[in-house]
Amino acid sequence: MAVSVITPDLVASHGLTAEEYDRILATLGREPNLTELGMFSAMWSEHCSYKSSKVYLATLPTKGPRVLQGPGENAGVLDIGDGLALVFKMESHNHPSFIEPYQGAATGVGGIIRDIFTMGARPIAVFDSLRFGPLSDAKNRYLFSGVVGGIAGYGNAVGVPTVGGEAFFAEPYSSNPLVNVMCVGIARKDRLFFARAGGVDNPVIYVGAKTGRDGIHGATMASGSFDEGAEQKRPTVQVGDPFREKLLIEACLELMDGDDLVAVQDMGAAGLTCATAEMASRGGTGIEIDLAHVPRRERGMTPYELMLSESQERMLVVARRGSEERVRKVFEKWDLDAAVIGRVTEGGQLRVLDHGRPVAEVPATALADGAPAYRRPIAPPEEIDEWRRLDLSSLPLPGDYGTALLGLLRSPNVACKEPIWERYDHMLFLNTVVRPGSDAVVLRLAGGRRAIALSVDGNGRYCAMDPYRGALIAVAEAARNVVCGGGEPLAITNCLNFGSPERPAIMWQFVEAVKGIGEGCRALDTPVTGGNVSFYNETSGHAIFPTPVIGMVGLLDDVAFATDQWFKTDGDVVALLGETREELGASEYLAVRFGLVRGEPPSLDLARERAVQRSCLEAIRLGLVRSAHDCSEGGLAVTLAESCMGRAGGPIGVDVELGGTIRPDALLFGESQSRIVVSLRGSDWPKLQEIAAAHRVPLERLGTVGGTRFKLRGAACLIDLPLDEMERAWRSGLASTLGG
Amino acid sequence: MLTAKIYVTLKPGVLDAQGDTVKSALETLGFKGIEDVRIGKFLVVRLDGDAREQARARVEEMCRRLLANPVIEDYSFEVEEAGG
Amino acid sequence: MLTAKIYVTLKPGVLDAQGDTVKSALETLGFKGIEDVRIGKFLVVRLDGDAREQARARVEEMCRRLLANPVIEDYSFEVEEAGG
């Protein structure tokens, strides 16, 4: 093999440290050539190797009676009964979206969808969890509308409905927007596929788009924080083709119905390198490919480029020997190029040839799992105690609480998100029983009574003040949202978005957040089935809020339990499960009214959280609950307002009286956890009381649904607003921020 | 009155899924010998005044700031007397 | 090798919503004196052979059958030596 001269600069420019390079030398017992160096640098990048995070991720609970597949595959898999398996996973596409918002977001959607159908599942829904800097800044508006446009452009065309998500805006995200996408699919339990090569001499088949120079070193880029010179990284932008992805979905699912395939893997980050190395190492085999057979879009591509290209809509398939013809026929039916580029071999070597000439030979496991695992230095930020200090007495009470509420409703973080989800087809497949706009989206499952409820949540502002509690709350809120939809929380996937792990303060945030997630998932019996870590979300040392995003899945045995957050009929009783404490720390209210990001996030008692969720679910299953809406950003007043607005058939009024002697602004806008506002028939009130009592959950009767005004009375505060004025404010928050 | 004709094209090497699809569509229609198809935008902007050079500078700036996406697109343009 | 440059534009009567939006976007960016903006397609088709006239006929047919919709669009094109 040709001996290359690998200079320290070359090593550094590949994002590898001297120690990591020595490790490569030791693994190979020789100097790598340039292609091999590139392969290592991509596979050992933070993005692909999880080298800074894996020792901590290992502490998360991943087992449970319903878990068929935990972390480690393309996606997690749950047994949801009726012989069905639910396949789901969340991925980040933050860095590509910062560079090219439309294509970055679009290819993010394409990538996560591939992760789902490679497991044999038909993708049925996408969720998008978004974070941007303030929309007062033109650059942020450009990123926001580009990202939403890309998700819509790709998701609508590929034919997978986008049914829910989040959108949150705060200054730190100006330094790096977050684009996390989750996809959910349904498979037959006995027809699952795994990305494990097997069967020596089985053909390795390349399917889909031709290879170009797209995204070369995208994987290493996704692991490098931005400096002002980020522009130079631009040529690595990948472009998506949702039409070809649709063909890939149909062709692959058609093939997976037969017995011709052994394994399927998509080519995402680190392209052909990652796909071959992971399939081989998972399967305990080797793979040999000849680049001469790789379909290409551009002339003169080198082995280095071919192995590292991140051209989209490409898959690698291991078929049974003798099935080549049938496989080719199916791809031909769907107008897809397929080429046999190699075969499964004995021993664990990944051998890459170019017209028969060896250009790389590396142990597959060395690439896939050989990266070092770091325990980087950890230290809380010096300012943390200062941040957490909040002197309420220094904060004047609002003169007019109605005006204060309108201010919150206008905030993009609380405002109506319809301008976003209206751009997404959220009805395709006829499953959407509870549409976006409510706490959880509820999707019925074909051929049965069952349904699933889903929500994605993560409050970065809480995590900035206390990453442990913030992450704990993210898990609790996601579960609470699912419960409000009528679902029994089953399991989570997640996306952990942080700054540079090489900074002790950031690493501390990460470790604390992982602790919080583990704690929450253990307490709520919702194991972690997979996820994704995105570090280096910062520009010139300015990092984002630490932002763990939780994707929670819940199950409804009967779709009849599906519940939404909107009040239904005049005369219904409005009640609060849980209790309101004087907690204003890290709240939306402080941010909107005083421009303050400080104080401790609300406390969370997991036993209480469980009890509240149990009570709500029990009441829903007894048919008592007309609507259920948990309290989150904006507190009780906003929660009540959201139950009045955005419902089919126009807004409906409410008239409530709040007890309690705490500061009125905390009473109205504080974000105490473990609270759910429900509405029910008056005649059902006693039954709800019994349930709450049985679970030792505080229950307060607040008032009644009806009328044309939003009326809210407390000991020391009053809100009395006409519905249309309230609705106008709420709808104005995001109006015309997305452009044409 | 001046007319600016602006051509916005995908940078070489950037995937043109639309162009590729149109190419194979033309081939199924029986057209042969097509090397490739690239699809871009054609903008016609009509401008007041008749100072060509100033106009060129303005159009250049329009392309840079809004009409073309420098990440994946190139642009070129001509400025002519209206009707031209 | 020949290159066909094809321009597909919306018929004069047809409202160009995108063009109008780009116009106002340019105006908010501070550009003045813009009469109007029309947005069409710019296709570059590279063809084997070098028989210009035949090529013109083929491209004409491509436009008629696929590339433009006569209900809403007009088209025009040039055929040049490649690279040209």
Add this chain to the structure above:
Amino acid sequence: MKFGIVVFPGSWSQQDFHHVIVNVLKEDACYLWHKEADLNGADCVILPGGFAHGDYLRTGAIARFSPVMREVARFADKGGLVLGSCNGFQILTEAGLLPGALLRNDCLHYRCRWVHLRVESGHTPFSSAMQRGQVVRMPISHGEGRYYIDQAGWRRLVENDQIVFRYCDEKGALTEEANPNGSLDHVAGVCNERRNVLGLMPHPERAAEPILGSEDGRLIFASILHTLARA
């Protein structure tokens, strides 16, 4: 009765139509692959929503050349019932089976939402179960649904009573806000002169079960079934 649902590469509403026809209406349905020039003895042909061929170049522009479309044209020519929804409508106009064209929404973005439609003509095989002036509710989901036709064409539509649905508000008024995409004269659906081909941007299949928010879409299927039963 047997419905044939055409599947182009990039179509995505075919499963939804299939579900409604088979599970809700308890009728027969089969898929018609676009490469096969055979309608499989279908009594009514449906062109579903989606992004056939990615909607590249223009929506429906490439799909109209699929082999199956020759058969669809022949079928329509013999008086067979053809229904195109969303992308199906766009394909039918590109194929010249329906007048006019569908352009980018005037808001320039994709819209997925519920709309109200006013029935403008009950005199079609697709609307006979509805009264003129009746207001029905169905979802739309498209980025290019702005109906356009030139003056002469529009006059012909009106004279021949070919406008079947118009976008309106819940009371049936043709207000500006009720027109979700800037369609000419609020047109949401039109038929051909012979009245056996209908195209509409809304999705009747998404409004066929109470749990999904409306059953109004069933009126279109009911009309078709009624017509076929009498034939």
